[in-house]
Amino acid sequence: xxxxxxxxxxxxxxxxxxxxxxxxxxxxxxxxxxxxxxxxxxxxxxxxxxxxxxxxxxxxxxxxxxxxxxxxxxxxxxxxxxxxxxxxxxxxxxxxxxxxxxxxxxxxxxxxxxxxxxxxxxxxxxxxxxxxxxxxxxxxxxxxxxxxxxxxxxxxxxxxxxxxxxxxxxxxxxxxxxxxxxxxxxxxxxxxxxxxxxxxxxxxxxxxxxxxxxxxxxxxxxxxxxxxxxxxxxxxxxxxxxxxxxxxxxxxxxxxxxxxxxxxxxxxxxxxxxxxxxxxxxxxxxxxxxxxxxxxxxxxxxxxxxxxxxxxxxxxxxxxxxxxxxxxxxxxxxxxxxxxxxxxxxxxxxxxxxxxxxxxxxxxxxxxxxxxxxxxxxxxxxxxxx
Amino acid sequence: xxxxxxxxxxxxxxxxxxxxxxxxxxxxxxxxxxxxxxxxxxxxxxxxxxxxxxxxxxxxxxxxxxxxxxxxxxxxxxxxxxxxxxxxxxxxxxxxxxxxxxxxxxxxxxxxxxxxxxxxxxxxxxxxxxxxxxxxxxxxxxxxxxxxxxxxxxxxxxxxxxxxxxxxxxxxxxxxxxxxxxxxxxxxxxxxxxxxxxxxxxxxxxxxxxxxxxxxxxxxxxxxxxxxxxxxxxxxxxxxxxxxxxxxxxxxxxxxxxxxxxxxxxxxxxxxxxxxxxxxxxxxxxxxxxxxxxxxxxxxxxxxxxxxxxxxxxxxxxxxxxxxxxxxxxxxxxxxxxxxxxxxxxxxxxxxxxxxxxxxxxxxxxxxxxxxxxxxxxxxxxxxxxxxxxxxxxxxxxxxxxxxxxxxxxxxxxxxxxxxxxxxxxxxxxxxxxxxxxxxxxxxxxxxxxxxxxxxxxxxxxxxxxxxxxxxxxxxxxxxxxxxxxxxxxxxxxxxxxxxxxxxxxxxxxxxxxxxxxxxxxxxxxxxxxxxxxxxxxxxxxxxxxxxxxxxxxxxxxxxxxxxxxxxxxxxxxxxxxxxxxxxxxxxxxx
Numbered sequence: 001x002x003x004x005x006x007x008x009x010x011x012x013x014x015x016x017x018x019x020x021x022x023x024x025x026x027x028x029x030x031x032x033x034x035x036x037x038x039x040x041x042x043x044x045x046x047x048x049x050x051x052x053x054x055x056x057x058x059x060x061x062x063x064x065x066x067x068x069x070x071x072x073x074x075x076x077x078x079x080x081x082x083x084x085x086x087x088x089x090x091x092x093x094x095x096x097x098x099x100x101x102x103x104x105x106x107x108x109x110x111x112x113x114x115x116x117x118x119x120x121x122x123x124x125x126x127x128x129x130x131x132x133x134x135x136x137x138x139x140x141x142x143x144x145x146x147x148x149x150x151x152x153x154x155x156x157x158x159x160x161x162x163x164x165x166x167x168x169x170x171x172x173x174x175x176x177x178x179x180x181x182x183x184x185x186x187x188x189x190x191x192x193x194x195x196x197x198x199x200x201x202x203x204x205x206x207x208x209x210x211x212x213x214x215x216x217x218x219x220x221x222x223x224x225x226x227x228x229x230x231x232x233x234x235x236x237x238x239x240x241x242x243x244x245x246x247x248x249x250x251x252x253x254x255x256x257x258x259x260x261x262x263x264x265x266x267x268x269x270x271x272x273x274x275x276x277x278x279x280x281x282x283x284x285x286x287x288x289x290x291x292x293x294x295x296x297x298x299x300x301x302x303x304x305x306x307x308x309x310x311x312x313x314x315x316x317x318x319x320x321x322x323x324x325x326x327x328x329x330x331x332x333x334x335x336x337x338x339x340x341x342x343x344x345x346x347x348x349x350x351x352x353x354x355x356x357x358x359x360x361x362x363x364x365x366x367x368x369x370x371x372x373x374x375x376x377x378x379x380x381x382x383x384x385x386x
Numbered sequence: 387x388x389x390x391x392x393x394x395x396x397x398x399x400x401x402x403x404x405x406x407x408x409x410x411x412x413x414x415x416x417x418x419x420x421x422x423x424x425x426x427x428x429x430x431x432x433x434x435x436x437x438x439x440x441x442x443x444x445x446x447x448x449x450x451x452x453x454x455x456x457x458x459x460x461x462x463x464x465x466x467x468x469x470x471x472x473x474x475x476x477x478x479x480x481x482x483x484x485x486x487x488x489x490x491x492x493x494x495x496x497x498x499x500x501x502x503x504x505x506x507x508x509x510x511x512x513x514x515x516x517x518x519x520x521x522x523x524x525x526x527x528x529x530x531x532x533x534x535x536x537x538x539x540x541x542x543x544x545x546x547x548x549x550x551x552x553x554x555x556x557x558x559x560x561x562x563x564x565x566x567x568x569x570x571x572x573x574x575x576x577x578x579x580x581x582x583x584x585x586x587x588x589x590x591x592x593x594x595x596x597x598x599x600x601x602x603x604x605x606x607x608x609x610x611x612x613x614x615x616x617x618x619x620x621x622x623x624x625x626x627x628x629x630x631x632x633x634x635x636x637x638x639x640x641x642x643x644x645x646x647x648x649x650x651x652x653x654x655x656x657x658x659x660x661x662x663x664x665x666x667x668x669x670x671x672x673x674x675x676x677x678x679x680x681x682x683x684x685x686x687x688x689x690x691x692x693x694x695x696x697x698x699x700x701x702x703x704x705x706x707x708x709x710x711x712x713x714x715x716x717x718x719x720x721x722x723x724x725x726x727x728x729x730x731x732x733x734x735x736x737x738x739x740x741x742x743x744x745x746x747x748x749x750x751x752x753x754x755x756x757x758x759x760x761x762x763x764x765x766x767x768x769x770x771x772x773x774x775x776x777x778x779x780x781x782x783x784x785x786x787x788x789x790x791x792x793x794x795x796x797x798x799x800x801x802x803x804x805x806x807x808x809x810x811x812x813x814x815x816x817x818x819x820x821x822x823x824x825x826x827x828x829x830x831x832x833x834x835x836x837x838x839x840x841x842x843x844x845x846x847x848x849x850x851x852x853x854x855x856x857x858x859x860x861x862x863x864x865x866x867x868x869x870x871x872x873x874x875x876x877x878x879x880x881x882x883x884x885x886x887x888x889x890x891x892x893x894x895x896x897x898x899x900x901x902x903x904x905x906x907x908x909x910x911x912x913x914x915x916x917x918x919x920x921x922x923x924x925x926x927x928x929x930x931x932x933x934x935x936x937x938x939x940x941x942x943x944x945x946x947x948x949x950x951x952x953x954x955x956x957x958x959x960x961x962x963x964x965x966x967x968x969x970x971x972x973x974x975x976x977x
Binding site: 095096097156193194198200201202203204205206207208212215216218219220223 | 395
């Protein structure tokens with residue numbers, strides 16, 4: 001069934017099809033139509049779930065944690081400052097090994113106050129222990145929402161799926177809404193590995209002494225690393241039903257390329273268009289889209305980028321005092337590549353606070369990457385006009 | 387240097403769990419020992435119950451309706467109120483004025499629900515008459531609401547009761563004073579029939595002191611005197627004496643209510659601002675007159691039920707406020723009208739209302755064919771023996787209606803001010819309890835004092851059900867006689883819902899008919915209205931305490947109520963804070 005819908009509603013439909021049982025959200029700004037649509041579905045009975053309205057995002061995540069400990073499939077959505085307010089609880093969900101799924105609409109952090117997109121909100125939560133998946137289209141948003149539950153419940157870790165504010169969240173595209181019975185085959189009811197049992201009450205999050213804390217973190221890290229393989233299998237299953245897959249990392253016209261663009265989110269679609277044009281002009285330009293940011297697809301990126309002459313990483317984010325966050329991570333991943341195979345890596349900062357990244361901007365980046373011998377600094381800011 | 391690779395995990399069989407879960411059950415930690423304050427389920431009194439002079443468990447029957455237990459609701463209602471079909475129509479419903487829901491949106495339309503239940507009871511076959519379990523007999527003087535109420539409750543307590551009524555039909559002021567368009571006679575007749583059906587003998591056309599001497603009552607073991615107030619106060623209009631165009635409004639009402647249709651002429655002035663004045667005005671209107679009510683204060687001070695005033699206005703009654711009649715005006719020896727003095731409001735008087743003060747020199751004339759005075763009624767207490775003490779024309783009684791002369795009890799309009807059907811019904815009930823207590827004591831039973839505190843909803847009423855120690859259909863948790871206020875409740879769990887308003891006749895059709903003007907609510911509306919009740923102060927098993935308890939120390943009992951496992955209750959107070967109706971108390975007692 002194809003429906004034209006905004007990205008926010010693609011998330012709602014994904015959650016509906018996933019038969020979520022508990023939804024908790026704080027319903028005012030920076031909340032989106034994601035939970036608005038879900039609250040309608042709960043109210044009209046089409047989604048038999050508990051909808052818990054709370055007074056802050058911190059409480060929303062706390063309620064999700066409670067719902068998940070009780071063994072239910074649990075979902076929430078947020079954005080920007082709302083996600084920041086959840087920070088403490090994000091650690092709790094991950095350390096509690098709870099498969100909560102959350103959609104985060106990528107919105108730049110205030111101040112200055114903004115409602116437009118960049119990735120600093122989600123990337124600020126890099127070390128909370130959440131799996132992070134960045135989406136490019138509304139179809140991918142719908143698919144990833146459903147996949148996230150399967151991934152989360154397999155490795156017992158929370159998953160944050162991320163979509164760009166406005167460019168996805170408020171823009172309509174046709175979405176093939178997978179039929180319920182197909183989703184049910186892919187995603188059966190959650191069976192919790194451990195859960196709260198009132199007949200045998202236990203304390204969750206109890207004190208752990210130094211002699212066991214490291215072991216728990218080790219297990220958490222093992223689960224994170226396992227998630228790379230699990231995601232591949234999840235995509236296999238989904239592809240078998242729908243014919244669609246995206247990959248933790250996707251390559252686009254990378255064959256023989258001497259210059260690769262690395263993107264995430266909706267900039268990818270613009271970059272595809274530019275790559276097509278450059279290829280048509282005979283240039284060996286290709287594109288790599290990074291969907292999975294945590295766990296980081298280190299091996300794939302080493303494999304794909306090693307030996308390429310030049311790489312331009314497009315970061316719609318900035319780690320102040322350092323550089324673009326994807327670029328940093330990729331540089332670190334490439335350290336173990338033999339020196340002769342290490343590409344010349346250009347880390348571009350662009351599109352912050354929702355500034356449009358047009359084909360012309362990407363053309364400029366390609367030209368700059370080609371014509372500059374070595375990048376002058378780690379952070380190359382594009383289009384700054386003072 | 388170690389041979390071992392320190393970066394490889396070693397399996398030592400420690401079975402480290404993936405998450406931090408306690409190895410033992412948390413039940414080993416009796417967190418209840420931390421508390422310095424603890425919750426207790428304590429039902430309080432809903433303000434409607436406290437505000438009802440009759441002592442009806444309004445909150446209780448609303449709860450039962452909400453549970454779909456309509457018949458039990460009706461039964462609970464008639465346990466406390468002998469005539470709900472009447473009070474649902476004519477009571478001034480102080481319950482609604484005290485309803486906490488007014489702070490949320492609008493008060494529950496209690497009178498409409500009561501009326502619907504009352505009509506439902508009348509439509510059902512009557513229950514069997516209560517058994518005569520007592521040998522003593524009681525005489526009741528007057529078959530108005532006070533007399534019938536006393537007789538009804540005495541009959542339920544097992545006594546033989548005889549009611550003496552001076553008029554040819556029972557009902558007192560309900561029949562003589564209240565017009566048919568407010569209280570249809572068919573309803574009144576059936577309601578009285580129901581009450582008589584409890585085994586009461588009603589002897590009409592018998593005036594004590596005239597038809598039967600007072601001494602004949604000696605054969606009874608107790609007497610309840612409820613003669614009412616039937617004499618209209620004389621007007622102070624100069625020159626009114628002997629002028630037939632100026633007449634007491636109550637006299638006019640009695641005529642009309644008996645079926646007569648006197649000719650009042652074209653223009654009628656009604657003097658007064660109470661319910662009698664409204665009844666006179668609206669009745670005169672129905673006889674075709676052009677009616678103006680003359681009241682010496684402003685609409686704010688009118689003692690009449692606001693709805694009656696509104697209906698009168700809607701029907702076309704005119705109002706002249708801040709004006710008082712002073713003298714008769716004649717033309718060629720014939721009555722032409724009255725001279726009126728313009729008033730202004732001065733400082734408050736004893737009743738708290740601002741006293742009207744004449745504005746010097748500001749007088750005007752009003753022409754009229756008839757002037758009906760409705761400025762209050764007096765009691766004729768001449769039939770009473772001297773040792774029944776009176777004060778300012780009212781019989782003196784104690785809390786349970788006993789007069790200064792044993793075994794004479796009294797109640798109703800001859801005792802209470804202000805006068806209302808509800809107050810009369812309450813007085814009759816209190817006196818029935820007083821008489822029962824008195825006769826038990828006389829029979830040698832060790833009865834002690836009547837435990838008034840335990841019988842009351844609030845301060846001004848008593849519950850017959852509690853006095854008879856009958857089983858309450860709604861078990862109350864440790865009830866405390868303390869009215870719950872809005873600020874003791876948690877409004878966040880309530881949703882607003884509009885009040886159902888009674889259906890009225892179109893006012894334009896009215897003038898020709900004395901048919902009922904208010905149709906009340908239909909059954910569905912009445913049930914929805916009952917569901918608006920917030921059950922103030924009383925646990926209605928909403929379960930929020932159970933949901934909110936962070937220690938899961940609250941569980942359901944088999945009887946539907948809740949219990950708190952004090953071994954684990956930390957005394958956090960969430961249950962009390964979340965309870966929407968203020969039915970959980972935090973206390974230091976018992977720790």
